[in-house]
Amino acid sequence: MFDIISKQLIAPAVWRQTIKAPEIAGKRQAGNFVIIRPKVGSERIPLTIVSSDNQRGTIDIIFQVVGATTMDLAEVESVQDILGPLGHPTHIANFGRTAVVGGGVGIAPLLPIAQALKQAGSRLTTILGARSKAFLILEEDMAPISDQLLIATDDGSKGQKGLVTEILKPLLEEKKIDFVLAIGPVVMMKAVSELTRPYGVKTMVSLNPLMIDGTGMCGVCRCKIEGQTKFACVDGPEFDGHQVDFENLTRRLAMYKSEENQRREARK
Amino acid sequence: MPLNLNRVSMPEQEPEVRCHNFKEVNLGLSMESARAEAGRCLFCKRPTCIEGCPVSINIPHFIRAILDNDPHEAVRRIRVDNPLPAICGRVCPQESQCEAACVLNKKGAPVAIGALERYVGDYAIREGLKAECVVKEKKLKAAVVGSGPSGLTCAGELRKLGYAVTVFEALHELGGVLTYGIPEFRLPQEAVVKFEIEALRTMGVEFKTNRLIGKTHLISDLMEIEGFAAVYIATGAGYPQFMRIPGEDLNYVYSANEFLTRMNLMQAYQGDAAATPIFVGKRVAVIGGGNTAMDAARCALRMPGVEKVSLIYRRSEKEMPARVEEAKHAQEEGIEFQFLTAPTEYLGTPEGAVRTARCIRMALGEPDASGRRRPVVIPGSEFEIEVDAVVVAIGTQANPIIAQTTPGLETNKWGYIVADQNGLTSLQNIYAGGDIVSGAATVILAMGAGRKAAQAIDRALSVPAPH
Numbered sequence: 253m254f255d256i257i258s259k260q261l262i263a264p265a266v267w268r269q270t271i272k273a274p275e276i277a278g279k280r281q282a283g284n285f286v287i288i289r290p291k292v293g294s295e296r297i298p299l300t301i302v303s304s305d306n307q308r309g310t311i312d313i314i315f316q317v318v319g320a321t322t323m324d325l326a327e328v329e330s331v332q333d334i335l336g337p338l339g340h341p342t343h344i345a346n347f348g349r350t351a352v353v354g355g356g357v358g359i360a361p362l363l364p365i366a367q368a369l370k371q372a373g374s375r376l377t378t379i380l381g382a383r384s385k386a387f388l389i390l391e392e393d394m395a396p397i398s399d400q401l402l403i404a405t406d407d408g409s410k411g412q413k414g415l416v417t418e419i420l421k422p423l424l425e426e427k428k429i430d431f432v433l434a435i436g437p438v439v440m441m442k443a444v445s446e447l448t449r450p451y452g453v454k455t456m457v458s459l460n461p462l463m464i465d466g467t468g469m470c471g472v473c474r475c476k477i478e479g480q481t482k483f484a485c486v487d488g489p490e491f492d493g494h495q496v497d498f499e500n501l502t503r504r505l506a507m508y509k510s511e512e513n514q515r516r517e518a519r520k
Numbered sequence: 521m522p523l524n525l526n527r528v529s530m531p532e533q534e535p536e537v538r539c540h541n542f543k544e545v546n547l548g549l550s551m552e553s554a555r556a557e558a559g560r561c562l563f564c565k566r567p568t569c570i571e572g573c574p575v576s577i578n579i580p581h582f583i584r585a586i587l588d589n590d591p592h593e594a595v596r597r598i599r600v601d602n603p604l605p606a607i608c609g610r611v612c613p614q615e616s617q618c619e620a621a622c623v624l625n626k627k628g629a630p631v632a633i634g635a636l637e638r639y640v641g642d643y644a645i646r647e648g649l650k651a652e653c654v655v656k657e658k659k660l661k662a663a664v665v666g667s668g669p670s671g672l673t674c675a676g677e678l679r680k681l682g683y684a685v686t687v688f689e690a691l692h693e694l695g696g697v698l699t700y701g702i703p704e705f706r707l708p709q710e711a712v713v714k715f716e717i718e719a720l721r722t723m724g725v726e727f728k729t730n731r732l733i734g735k736t737h738l739i740s741d742l743m744e745i746e747g748f749a750a751v752y753i754a755t756g757a758g759y760p761q762f763m764r765i766p767g768e769d770l771n772y773v774y775s776a777n778e779f780l781t782r783m784n785l786m787q788a789y790q791g792d793a794a795a796t797p798i799f800v801g802k803r804v805a806v807i808g809g810g811n812t813a814m815d816a817a818r819c820a821l822r823m824p825g826v827e828k829v830s831l832i833y834r835r836s837e838k839e840m841p842a843r844v845e846e847a848k849h850a851q852e853e854g855i856e857f858q859f860l861t862a863p864t865e866y867l868g869t870p871e872g873a874v875r876t877a878r879c880i881r882m883a884l885g886e887p888d889a890s891g892r893r894r895p896v897v898i899p900g901s902e903f904e905i906e907v908d909a910v911v912v913a914i915g916t917q918a919n920p921i922i923a924q925t926t927p928g929l930e931t932n933k934w935g936y937i938v939a940d941q942n943g944l945t946s947l948q949n950i951y952a953g954g955d956i957v958s959g960a961a962t963v964i965l966a967m968g969a970g971r972k973a974a975q976a977i978d979r980a981l982s983v984p985a986p987h
């Protein structure tokens with residue numbers, strides 16, 4: 253059992269939890285994730301480690317309640333199982349003028365990577381997208397590490413009304429960006445990758461396929477990268493956005509839609 | 521005395537009943553029939569059955585105790601050589617090992633050693649017999665990575681030798697393939713697997729789940745920070761392989777590991793009661809001819825709504841690597857076998873769900889490296905079958921995580937760890953065995969490797985360190 257030290261609702265249906273997991277905290281690097289099973293009998297789900305405190309032996313996760321397992325996680329006081337840190341840590345370097353683009357709850361996994369990139373000397377243009385002001389998370393953590401912070405909301409309640417790509421496009425046009433990292437909904441990562449492709453700007457994305465074990469054992473997380481099959485849990489989760497088959501990912505994510513909906517309704 | 525060729529037959533659930541439930545198929549021998557079967561043993565002077573057993577279990581010795589009506593003693597005797605008798609009695613390919621070597625096999629009726637082994641293991645379970653273990657503590661720590669049969673055996677053996685043993689397991693449950701792979705109707709989880717693992721815990725073996733070695737701890741952390749004097753790597757060959765044919769990424773094309781993990785580890789066979797779903801539809805095709813393929817096919821068949829399960833295997837019945845009993849049970853239950861057939865492509869619906877498996881017929885050509893005749897394509901023999909789900913059970917490979925994170929650990933060109941006959945790897949005091957060294961093999965071979973490595977570790981650590 254792993255105790256949840258604190259939990260906080262940071263946006264509608266979005267929770268931040270601090271969990272005691274000293275072994276994972278000690279090894280974790282930016283870009284790593286964990287597999288969590290909230291209770292006996294729950295599914296195993298992947299969540300990014302947003303931060304860790306080696307002294308206190310804790311890790312932080314931020315998740316949106318979207319289905320049965322995240323509902324369980326929001327309710328429990330301690331979690332049954334956590335496995336990690338998983339996945340390849342992000343390749344961190346000074347990439348020069350870097351745009352970090354986050355959408356929705358994807359801003360959570362983006363934060364630790366942005367922090368590490370900044371520390372390595374990259375110049376950060378941060379572009380955050382959310383449905384509305386209320387749904388925008390981690391702005392106050394992103395601000396101090398960003399050389400420039402730009403926001404887009406669907407309804408214009410904060411920043412520019414519209415999509416993150418609309419903010420990114422003129423920057424690419426003016427040749428102000430050398431490297432892009434985008435994390436968010438699949439449609440956003442796909443749109444960003446398609447936008448940057450003609451400019452030849454290297455674009456990394458963090459994929460979020462279905463997972464079970466997170467150790468390379470089941471293959472449910474397989475993605476198509478440049479026509480090759482890769483397991484996101486051991487080969488990723490970050491890949492070159494220009495090589496990712498996003499349609500394949502979208503299709504595979506919908507595999508259990510009807511079962512997920514049933515289970516979510518049953519939980520209500 | 522005339523030879524008694526009246527071999528006991530294992531009572532089992534009727535095929536038309538069992539194909540709708542996940543309860544165990546084989547029901548086990550009664551005391552009377554076990555004793556009668558034990559009475560058929562000739563107690564040969566030179567017992568060839570022991571030679572046929574990869575871990576040299578003293579078979580006549582425990583059979584004698586059954587005959588003497590002392591099952592308690594039979595348990596004690598078998599546990600000297602095998603900590604997992606109820607498991608091995610159920611899953612070992614006896615027909616090609618001990619029973620093949622039994623002298624009565626020449627007359628077509630070998631002693632049912634597997635059934636007797638299971639009888640003894642089940643007796644221990646029924647009576648709740650704890651493993652006896654008087655340990656002379658050595659004050660040295662040994663780590664085992666992976667809790668499959670190889671790791672479990674090594675851990676038990678090291679514990680008996682006096683080591684403080686910790687087993688690190690990546691998943692949330694112990695047992696490796698015994699837990700996530702082999703289904704309930706062949707190897708009951710709670711009653712059998714958990715009992716035999718608990719017996720190791722009562723011997724003092726410590727288990728730590730949720731630790732992926734190479735990520736949570738490096739092998740070098742275990743040695744240098746955690747103070748383990750030796751490490752045994754038994755991580756199995758659980759990395760699924762695909763055929764690399766078009767359409768394999770369509771929805772509901774599963775690796776056998778995914779399919780069986782959903783079913784067994786995540787308990788999807790319990791239907792809506794389980795949190796982790798599985799979709800099987802009405803028509804399922806399973807690709808492969810090993811135990812894994814049989815297990816996947818028989819699991820699929822038992823799910824509500826399934827009408828037809830086809831097993832597609834590229835060679836003929838004779839070459840199938842599955843245990844004979846599994847193939848027989850599968851056939852009885854109504855699995856359709858398509859021998860000398862291979863899929864070439866899958867086609868999907870507009871939503872991306874698999875719909876059709878395009879297949880081709882094969883003929884057997886010249887023998888290949890494995891000695892089996894190589895299947896060759898018959899041109900123009902393509903045909904299609906309609907499917908709602910496909911399970912690819914064509915084998916597994918080595919998981920790369922430990923090799924990637926352990927500098928100096930030698931692997932072969934397929935990624936398996938290189939170890940000598942005692943399990944010693946290229947690194948000092950680091951041993952490896954089971955499927956991660958041999959490639960996918962059997963429970964008993966994995967156990968044998970674990971035992972050998974434990975003894976080698978003990979020899980290596982018993983030599984006083986040079987000054």
Ligand SMILES: Cc1cc2nc3c(=O)[nH]c(=O)nc-3n(C[C@H](O)[C@H](O)[C@H](O)COP(=O)(O)OP(=O)(O)OC[C@H]3O[C@@H](n4cnc5c(N)ncnc54)[C@H](O)[C@@H]3O)c2cc1C
Pocket residue numbers: 285295297298299300301314315316317318319320321322323357360361459460461462463489505506509512513516
């Ligand atoms: C490497 C990795 C890191 C992740 N990090 C985070 C994170 O930091 N914070 C966070 O909130 N989520 C993260 N996710 C997504 C998270 O795992 C899913 O939201 C979660 O599994 C949903 O489980 P559920 O049972 O509550 O919902 P379900 O009932 O499984 O699904 C509910 C809805 O969410 C969708 N969904 C299910 N799984 C995913 C998925 N993997 N990605 C996107 N949508 C999904 C379903 O299609 C459905 O519409 C990550 C995923 C991966 C692979």
Ligand SMILES: Cc1cc2nc3c(=O)[nH]c(=O)nc-3n(C[C@H](O)[C@H](O)[C@H](O)COP(=O)(O)OP(=O)(O)OC[C@H]3O[C@@H](n4cnc5c(N)ncnc54)[C@H](O)[C@@H]3O)c2cc1C
Pocket residue numbers: 611612613665666667668669670671688689690691694695696697698701702731732733734754755756757758780811812813815843919921922953954955956960961962963964966
């Ligand atoms: C479906 C199926 C049916 C089978 N049926 C039979 C049968 O009837 N008879 C028979 O004799 N054989 C059978 N086999 C083969 C047999 O199960 C294997 O040969 C045997 O389990 C190998 O044992 P092992 O201990 O080497 O590895 P495994 O049983 O694979 O166990 C390895 C364990 O290590 C864990 N692990 C992996 N990496 C790490 C890591 N880095 N850190 C921590 N833990 C890790 C895994 O999670 C797993 O629990 C079957 C196999 C399958 C898949």
Ligand code: FES
Pocket residue numbers: 462463464465466467468469470471472473474483484485486
């Ligand atoms: S999650 Fe199972 S292989 Fe990646």
